[in-house]
Amino acid sequence: MxxxxxxxxxxxxxxxxxxxxxxxxxxxxxxxxxxxxxxxxxxxxxxxxxxxxxxxxxxxxxxxxxxxxxxxxxxxxxxxxxxxxxxxxxxxxxxxxxxxxxxxxxxxxxxxxxxRDAVAAELQHRPLVGPMLFFTEPDTTWAIHLLAGQARFDAASALPPLEAGDTAILQGENERRRFLLEGGGELLAIKLTRL
The missing domain is CATH 2.60.120.10 (Jelly Rolls)
Structure with missing residues (x-):
């Protein structure tokens, strides 16, 4: 990635x-x-x-x-x-x-x-009710597309809030990282792993 x-x-x-x-x-x-x-x-x-x-x-x-x-x-x-x-x-x-x-x-x-010879991808459609945790690794990226509602990452992530239609790209910067997302609505969560 x-x-x-x-x-x-x-x-x-x-x-x-x-x-x-x-x-x-x-x-x-x-x-x-x-x-x-x-x-x-x-x-x-x-x-x-x-x-x-x-x-x-x-x-x-x-x-x-x-x-x-x-x-x-x-x-x-x-x-x-x-x-x-x-x-x-x-x-x-x-x-x-x-x-x-x-x-x-x-x-x-x-x-x-x-x-398909470079990346494995998994797409999940989820309700956002309460907190969700996402973990990134050096070879793993998450793309979070907010379908509806509003969401906010924890202060440690230093990311702005998500409005409906926005997309967050979560990458590990060469280390494992944890991202906490809270709010209400629904989202698409895409996990992309380098092969």
Whole structure:
């Protein structure tokens, strides 16, 4: 993992960029490292019309419906899956050809991508009720995306509070670290471990 230390990326600082295939837009939250050959990337895809998804050879993907009335994923091999509110999700290989079809209006979809030969990733959808602990190691990073509510880290972390839509990146800075998060709402917690 690139060791840039813990930080909060406010929702209004996400970078709006074109999809790789040019057929849509995504708001990129973070890529590690910053180079084009990143090991992992977190973004929010804005799907405004039916469109083919970009191909990402060697990449695993997990998509979570954030907003909208649903999305149908029609794979070229014949498999069809639907994501429904509130937060249906699907993990699939980035090489698979597919078209995203809107069920009833535009959607926003949380998009986690990771290079399968470099990183192991685990995405959890959790309510935030009371304190949650996250531990980082030199080879482990957490990305915490607040779906709803408000949250605050303990004073030792020196991080600003999280508002709905913000993302915290927790990295260990070459040592094991503990982060205590408290608040109310719900979140996506993504654990990324370097292989």
């Amino acid at each position: 690139t060791d840039t230390g813990p930080r909060v990326v406010p929702a209004n600082e996400y970078r709006r960029v074109r999809w790789k295939n040019g057929l849509g837009w995504t708001r990129e939250i973070i890529r590690e490292p910053e180079a084009d050959d990143w090991n992992w990337r977190v973004s929010i895809a804005e799907i405004e019309k039916d469109a083919a998804f970009s191909a990402f050879p060697g990449i695993e993907r997990e998509l979570v419906l954030l907003r909208g009335n649903g999305l149908r994923l029609r794979f070229a091999d014949g498999e069809v899956r639907e994501l429904h509110p509130p937060h249906d999700r699907l993990r699939f290989a980035g090489e698979r050809a597919l078209v995203g079809e809107l069920l009833d209006g535009p959607t926003h979809d949380f998009n986690l991508m990771w290079r």
